Amino acid sequence: MNEPNDITVTSRALSLISHKLKTPLSIINGYSEAILSQAKKEKFSPFTSKALEEINKQGGRMSLLVDKLMAFNKVTAAQTEGIEKQTVYLKNLIKDCAAKAIAQEEETPAPAPVTDDTSVKRGTFVEIDCPEHLSVTANEEMLRLCIRELLANAIKFNNKMEKIIKVQCANHGDTISISVRDYGAGIRPQDVNRIFEPFYQVDDYFTGQISGWGLGLPMVKRILDLHDGSISVVSDRGLGSIFTINFPVL
Template sequence: MKKEMDKISDEKYSLSENNYEEKLFELCGITRELEEKKFFLGANKEVSELQARLLTVIKRLIDELNTAKVFKINRNEFLGNVSHELRTPIFAIQLSLETLIDGAVNDENVSMDFLNRALKQTERLRELVDDLINISKLEAGMKISKRYFEINRFIKDVVTELSGLSEKRNVVIKIESGVSDKTMAFGDEERLKQVFVNLIDNATKYAAENGEIIIGIRNTEKDVIISVKDNGVGIPKEDLPRIFERFYRVDKTRSRDMGGSGLGLSIVKHILELHNSTIRVESEEGKGTKFEFNLPS
């Protein structure tokens, strides 16, 4: 019986290896051997222990195999999306520069237009690379540094920093705070700033002409509740479950025209999960979208 015990030792079936299917095939053979021995030996403590150990190892291997397959599918899909997203701005930059180099444009204004197009795509490329780095760090288990900070002051600073963006897109950002200036929230300010930048940037892209974004702040005994609401185009009901997926876009044409990596909401979700918080969303087509989350106070 020691022979079978040795065959299913934890060392041999370490889950750090990747030949899961081969291991499961071998375990099936051990199972058959065990059944044969059980037929001759009858009820036996050692046989029972071996059975229990075998079932545990098989369960772990099946779970790990399923995880590995899902990871492979997600990884391949992710790499395909990244390749597509990188190729689009690179091609646009190349086309603009080749047109200028070939001397096809003699008008200075038209030349400047081509250069501006190339610059816009360069900015889009930089944003995509930055977001890819951020999402990779978050999924790898990025460490965050939490501390108490004044939530009103924090949000005012973020809105001031983003004022140029909102003015450029003719959108007004308002803060409606129902808490005192001494109200504290607990979290990583730098990472939470990314949350607001992504939510507000997203809202300005889809806001109505001369639109409005309202940042709401209220509190309970334990939490500060923050919302970001716009009066834009809204999100179709069937798209809501998927908006936090990487590279998922509701309006693909408009999203690419407005720029953006397609990773913003996924980054928001990951950062809030690191704060033990969940992002909630309400939306109605033609009326706008509201995102909301809690932070400990």
């Protein structure tokens, strides 16, 4: 019998940890939600209400972290197990991912500057520029993970009141590209080279307040590798970033 190698052992450990965390977390989240929605809030002291809301909020955040760990692990496993691909039409998929990314942001908003200026628009707006019938040959679930991750980052590392995200798809003949542009925090050149390393997060005042593992971009990179695709970044600190993923036309 073959001895499992280090990668297999790590991957099994991650899978086990995330599955073991899932059950207690769903109980914590389920009960805190039930108490918050069923009981009459005025019966609680302000301290109890605040504590319950915080338990519920942090439980939700932890669930997202566990989901990310599980997704990363699944993609890592696919490196040896392989993937199934199908024709995926991009426009509707991106619309759906954008709606979900915005809904998720509303549950766990990133810190935004406070202003009294009521002329400043608030909110996240995703503009999609994609030919109607453009498709790629890809694993749909993994493609969704890529787009959700790039959108989530574009929203998360952005403390503007009005967050404009532009998604553009293009057919270059032998490749199809999808780029996600934001006008948020941007990344310094010395960090751009490192953001695809697992667990790397740019450690500064703003990003340090935001939850995550530093697993999203390494996961996207692995997904692109599984599709013989690529990912590139153009970024300017303070001006924003453009992440572009490319899929080969098969």
